[in-house]
Amino acid sequence: MSESQTFSITFKISGGSSAEIDSAPGEIHFQAPKGIPLLEAAKQANVAIDAPCSGNGSCGKCLVRILSGRAESEKSRHISPESYEEGWRLACQTKVLGDLTVLVPGSAGAFKSRMKIADFGDSRERGIFDALKAELDNLGYTGNSGLELAVLHLKTPEIDDPMADRERLLHGLAEKFGLDESGVNISLFALRKLPAVLREGDFSCTCVIRREGEKASPEISILDIYTPNSGPKNTAGEPILPALAIDIGTTTVAMVLTDLLSGELLAMGSEGNGQIRYGADVISRIIESTRSGGLERLRRAVLDDCMLPLIRELASKAGIETSQIYRVALAANTTMTHLFAGVSPEFLRLEPYVPAFFHSGKFRAVDLGLPAHPNAELLLAPSVGSYVGGDISAGVFASMLFMKEKCSLFIDLGTNGELVFGNGEFLMTCACSAGPAFEGGDISCGMRATDGAIEACRIDGSTMTPSLTIIGGGKAAGVCGSGLIDLVGELFAAGIINPKGKFIRQSDRVCCDEWGMSSFVIVHGKDTESGNDLLLTEGDIDNFIRAKGAIFSAIRTMIAMLDLNMDAIDEVYIAGGIGSGINVERAVRIGMLPSIPLERYHYIGNTSLSGAWAMVQSQKAAEKVDEIARGMTYLELSAHPSYMDEFIAACFLPHTNGDLFP
Amino acid sequence: MSESQTFSITFKISGGSSAEIDSAPGEIHFQAPKGIPLLEAAKQANVAIDAPCSGNGSCGKCLVRILSGRAESEKSRHISPESYEEGWRLACQTKVLGDLTVLVPGSAGAFKSRMKIADFGDSRERGIFDALKAELDNLGYTGNSGLELAVLHLKTPEIDDPMADRERLLHGLAEKFGLDESGVNISLFALRKLPAVLREGDFSCTCVIRREGEKASPEISILDIYTPNSGPKNTAGEPILPALAIDIGTTTVAMVLTDLLSGELLAMGSEGNGQIRYGADVISRIIESTRSGGLERLRRAVLDDCMLPLIRELASKAGIETSQIYRVALAANTTMTHLFAGVSPEFLRLEPYVPAFFHSGKFRAVDLGLPAHPNAELLLAPSVGSYVGGDISAGVFASMLFMKEKCSLFIDLGTNGELVFGNGEFLMTCACSAGPAFEGGDISCGMRATDGAIEACRIDGSTMTPSLTIIGGGKAAGVCGSGLIDLVGELFAAGIINPKGKFIRQSDRVCCDEWGMSSFVIVHGKDTESGNDLLLTEGDIDNFIRAKGAIFSAIRTMIAMLDLNMDAIDEVYIAGGIGSGINVERAVRIGMLPSIPLERYHYIGNTSLSGAWAMVQSQKAAEKVDEIARGMTYLELSAHPSYMDEFIAACFLPHTNGDLFP
Incomplete structure (x- = not known):
């Protein structure tokens, strides 16, 4: 057998709903070199298999079933003997030793099901957005995108007035706005439509114009041109x-299509970030990007699999062409921004942790592969540091932190946790890697807050029986972020686990598998959707405690740096989709959030998206976001001497220092 | 048989050398509807068949051979009975009545062979260009393209100086040029290279920068970035x-790749305009552009078949990537400019003859499909009227007419003839449709000035025997423009044809075919390359007389409008590739050019190309070209009452008014 032997792998995809799977349903064939891990082969074959732990065997999410062929695989606590017998394996722990046929069970669907929908589709998020919009309207942070409509009635050309169409239009527009003609220009897109539009409309037309340049020498670009009344309209016909x-999150991408004239939302939606198959956290993605072709692979994974179908869907919902998207703003963390722009994030994770760019300048949306008007500007929210990105600059704008008198803490809870502390006078920021625990990743029973998710629970201290609140009211399928906080808090309060998260009481609810991993049976198999016991393992609790510890220790390190204590936090603004379901009281109880009066906590929704919305609506808002990013002091926690000690101290329930949680 | 019956046509291409033919040599298959003219089927199948008369059966250039199958075809004077027997047909006069196999004899080669090479490859043209370059250097019309190289040495980032790469670079550049940082920007292209380039070069780098904006608020864009000494170099290593x-001509496209630092020419070349299969003149192209998909078909015909391969070839010759082309200027007539830009030229030919645009503003070269740096600007030379385009604005600049004291006439001789008369004080312009006669089209024995072409001749008045000068000295293959002028002049001088161009002497040199068309046998078959007699028909002479009449009557109409006579023309500057071989004395003798002292005539080469070269080299030159275009008075000859009378009067040898040619 030669070293370079390859085997033929057939991936049979069952279910799934990502664009990629839809477009290639059924089977994907791939030639894999001998010995390669099956998960790696799947990545190369562009088969989406969920692997939030990046293939170290700990999360148990990359389950596949070997239907035929030879593969070598370690046994795992994630696979019952019966399942093992049926051919179920962890793709990351399986080596290819021959031609294989592999069942991938609704893989795309699997990672999708963990996504937190973070757009403005639900009524609570929408209410928060509407309140923000009203405030921004009042403050003059809307309605100045630079784009507007201009209606023109031009003279019809004649044999003794044979001015060309373009010059005729520019002359008319310059006259209307009292400008010099040299300050008016027209896009190639509009120029190509011009002769027909002018003649169809009898030399009357509506122009989409963009004002540019300084006030001293204003310029106007004509982006598009329509015959009178033929441009895009809302449902009211306006x-x-x-x-x-x-908003590109590490886990989820969310978008709104909005109208620059009224500010109204035309359509909205969200979709899983297709990069997740390369790892759940930014570090895994950065590493993948440094592999041959990796940067382009990641760029296309978010663009093709997720953004393009979503944009087309929103445009179709709003009844417009994508070429009628005249301006785009995008907010994302530093790594996501780099990957989306096709710029290597390699040096983000290597000391001295230097991004390729903080600010990007203005790009054209189409240059980055977005379907939009060819001259539509793309505004990228600026990053502040390697792990504090445009989602935070935009988010701090939307949180209005920069206008507060009181000392306020902004927390964006996602795959990473980012913190900003300050007010109208100063802003300090840092980031910690919470991991995907709050988003349902890294937790064997984790899922997003949708039907079947346990979102809250109480545990009877004597019987150890949990009372569960399940979204949708049906059978339990998993536990979402807020449910986890409750569950761990209740297990601790009932003395079932100790401050280190280890089981200390015996019961039929606590079981131990052959690998010595103890678990709590949240729901017995007869009452679950799958028929299997729903378990919370010590590993899950461990992951969760590290996530909450990362957040708390980051807050404490930053506040301590300013020679303040937790009481100095006058207000807390929790942003990020997963913040929505959090029961703050219980989050405080387990030592995730500081013990300050509960009325100081406010949930403010997906501020990355609402901040991007403000940027696209308003040049003034976009400039303010820039100013915020430039003005923030970035604290690199990994370089901070006391952070690691703080982190270790916080990996307890609630904390090694009981005084902090009286 | 149903109406919608289709037949399978196999085009067998023999020889030929365009990029299209090269890439698909051998056979092209096509399903054609019953009854369609074979020429039309070939167009739809993208098979290049030369048809300068646009398919009315008059030029005889679209010869193909039916190898098998059923087709219906009229007999033609262009096909001898023997050839007809062999299956030769005019594609334009042949209807498809069944499955066919058709031999297309070196079709691409055929139309290519008619092209006048109008680049700076030959020594005479190069000499003219070098003289112009020296003059422009003196006048400060070179070396200010706005692009330059900047070498930077930046501080290496450290943990307490974690500024992002982009901001580090912008800061360094702003400092170097004494600018505010907000005035410096970087292209996406350069940003994507930035992290690797900085680290490979130890934070030293060379930037390709472009200065923009007003002097009051200058801006700098970084287009590209290299590690020190790794950018493109000339053969001397600089x-x-x-x-x-x-230069896009109706018949030929010519290009030079030049260095903005030194002005030197790096590579040059020319290629037939692939649109020629849709007709030899601009009117045929405009009509084709109004058909379904026609505009895009024409745009791609010049771009894909001709410009892209030529640009890649020049880049390869110069040893650069096409992404290292940092600025592009293009000059073309109004129709070619519209078609290249993908803007409908439909209204150019409909009263009141209004173009879609005179000036275009600045586009990105890549937006128009050119391979270049993604942010390279494309400067389109501005048009003056429907039939006086950017080739003339650029040409007038290169002719220096705008600086002359004396009244000067600029003539661009191509498929159209364009005239400009004036000096430093005023400029008036008009165009006439000379047709492709001077470029070898519309003339059955026409060809370009290359090996085998008769470029000069004398005819012995008594024996009627011609003495020929043949380029390359071999056997005669055809007659080029200058040869035609001689030939018609000599036939007239010898009394073989009358002033109307009809044969009036009998001889074995004059023959008449079965359709009653008389011809002059220039060379007997035994002495020609093909073995067939080389004939000049009355039809050819007719086409030629109309071409020369169009030019002379245009000159006369314009001069008369100014209340001047021909003596007012102090200097004549003849531009355009086909001007190069013209014997002015003989052109005057047949009444093509005005009878003024011969020393007033100057040949100045392909000024469309040299003007475009000046525009790309110099912002000052580009602005001057704009100014020239805005300042020219455009005379629409077709709307001028006396032009038709002048034209008819000029369609004589030399002219109906003998006083004009004493």
């Missing part, structure tokens, strides 16, 4: 100027 | 900044 705001 | 100048 003309609109569509624009797009995008 | 750094270069490549840029491209393009």
Whole structure:
């Protein structure tokens, strides 16, 4: 047998709903070199298999079933003997030793099901957005995108007035706005439509114009041109100027299509970030990006698998062409911003942790592969540091922290946790890697807050029986972030686990597998959707405690750096989709959030998306976001001497220092 | 048989050398509807068949051979009975009545063979260009393209100086140029290279920068970035900044790749305009553009078949990537400019003859499909009227007419003839449709001035025997423009044809075919390359007389409008590739050019290309070209009452008014 022997692998995809799976349903064939891990082969074959722990065997999410062929695989606590017998394996722990046929069970669906929908589709998020919009309207942070409509009635050309169409239009527009003609320009896109539009409309037309340049020498660009009354309209029949705001999260991408004239939302939606198959956290993605072709693979994974179908879907919902998207703003963390822009994030994770860019300048949306008007500007929210990105600059804007008198703490809870502390006078920021625990990853029973998720629970201290609140009211399928906080808090309060998260009481609810891993049976198999016991393992609790510890220790390190204590925090603004379901009281009880009066906590929704919305609506808002990013002091926690000690101290329930949680 | 019956046509291509033919040699298959003209089927199948008369059966150039199958075809004077027997047909006169196999004899080669090479490859053209370059150097019209190289040595980032790469670079550049940082930007292209380049070069780098904006608020864009000494170089090893100048003629496209730092020419070449299969003149192209998909078909015909391969070839010759072309200027007539830009030229030919645009503003070269740096600007030379385009604005600049004291006439001789008369004080312009006669089209024995072409001749008045000068000295293959002028002049001088161009002497040199068309046997078959008699028909003479009449009557109409006579023309500057071989004395003798002292005539080469070269080299030159275009008075000859009378009067040898040619 030669070293370079390859085997033929057939991936049979069952279910799943990502664009990629839809477009290639059924089977994917791939030639894999001998000995390669099956998960790696799947990545190379572009088969989406969920692997939030990046393939170290700990999360148990990459289950596949070997239907035929030879593969070598370690046994795992994630696989019962019966399942093992049926051919179920962890793809990351399985080596290819021959031609294989592999069942991938609704893989795309699997990672999708963990996604937290963080757009403005639900009524609570929408209410928060509407309140923000009203405030921004009042403050003059809307309605100045630079784009507007202009209606023109031009003279019809004649044999003794044979001015060309373009010059005729520019002359008319310059006259209307009292400008010099040299300050008016027209896009190639509009120029190509011009001769027909002018003649169809009898030399009357509506122009989509963009004002640019300094006030001293203003310029106007004509982006598009329509015959009178033929441009895009809202459901009330009023003309609109569509624009797009995008939030790329490590786990989820959310978007709103909005009208620049009224500020109204035309369509909204979200989708799993297709990069997740390369790892759940930014570090795994950065490492993948440094592999041959990796940067482009990651760029396309978020763009093609997720953003393009979503943009087309929103445009279709709003009844517009994508070429009628005239302005785009995008907010994302530093790694996501780099990957989306096709710029290597390699040096983000290597000392001295230097991004390729904080600010990007203005790009054209189409240059980054987005379907939009060819001259539509793309505004990228600026990053502050390697792990505090545009989602935070935009988020701090939307949180209005920069206008507060009181000392306020902004927390964005996602795969990473980012913190900003300050007010109208100063802003300090840092980031910690919470991992995907709050988003349902890294937790064997984790899922997003949708039907079947346990979102809250109480545990009877004597019987150890949990009372569960399940979204949708049906059978339990898993536990979402807020449910986890409750569950761990209740297990601790009932003395079932100790401050280190280890089981200390015996019961039929606590079981131990052959690998010595203890688990709590949240729901017995007869009452679950799958028929299997729903378990919370010590490993899950461990992951969770590290996530909450990362957040608390980051808060404490930053506050301590300012020679303050937790009482100095006058207000806390919790952002990020997963913040929505959190019961703050219980989050305090387990030592995740500081023990300050509960009324100081406020949930403010997906501020990355609402901040991007403000940027696309308003040049003034976009400038303010820039200013915020430039003005923030970035604290690199990994370089901070006391952070690691703080972290270790916080990996207890609630904390090694009981005084902090009286 | 149903109406929608289709037949399978196999085009067998023999020889030929365009990129299209090269890439698909051998056979092209096509399903054609019953009854369609074979020429039309070939167009739809993208098979290049030369048809300068646009398919009315008059030029005889679209010869193909039916190898098998059923087709219906009229007999033609262009096909001898023997050839007809062999299956030769005019594609335009042949209807498809069944499955066919058709031999297309070196079709691409055929139309290519008619092209006048109008680049700076030959020594005469190069000499003219070098003289112009020296003059422009003196006048400060070179070396200010706005692009330059900047070498930077940046501080290496450290843990307490974690500024991002982009901000580090911008800061360094702003400092170097004494600018505010907000005035410096970087292209996405350079940003994507930035992290690797900085680290490979130890934070030293060379930037390709472009200065923009007003002097009051200057801006700098970083287009590209290299590690020290790794950018493109000339053969002497000196750094270069490549840029491209393009002339799109109706018949030929010519280009030079030039260095913006030194002005030197890096590579040059020319290629037939692939649109020629849709007709030899601009009117045929405009009509084709109004058909379904026609505009895009024409745009791609010049771009894909001709410009892209040529640009890649020049880049390869110069040893650069096409992404290292940092600036592009293009000059073309109004129709070619519209078609290249993908803007409908439909209204150019409909009263009141209004173009879609005179000036275009600045586009990105890549937006128009050119391979270049993604942020390279494309400067389109501005048009003056429907039939006086950017080739003339650029040409007038290169002719220096705008600086002359004396009244000067600029003539661009191509498929159209364009005239400009004036000096430093005023400029008036008009165009006439000379047709492709001078470029070898519309003339059955026409060809370009290359090996085998008769470029000069004398005819012995008594024996009627011609003495020929043949380029290359071999056997005669055809007659080029200058040869035609001689031939018609000599036939007239010898009394063989009358002033109307009809044969009036009998001889074995004059023959008449079965359709009653008389011809002059220039060379007997035994002495020609093909073995067939080389004939000049009355039809050819007719086409030629109309071409020369169009030019002379245009000159006369314009001069008369100014209340001047021909003596007012102090200097004549003849531009355009086909001007190069013209014997002015003989052109005057047949009444093509005005009878003024011969020393007033000057040949100045392909000024469309040299003007485009000046535009790409110099912002000052580009601005002057704009100013020239805005300042020219455009005379629409077709709307001028006396032009038709002048034209009819000029369709005589030399002219109906003998006083004009004493």
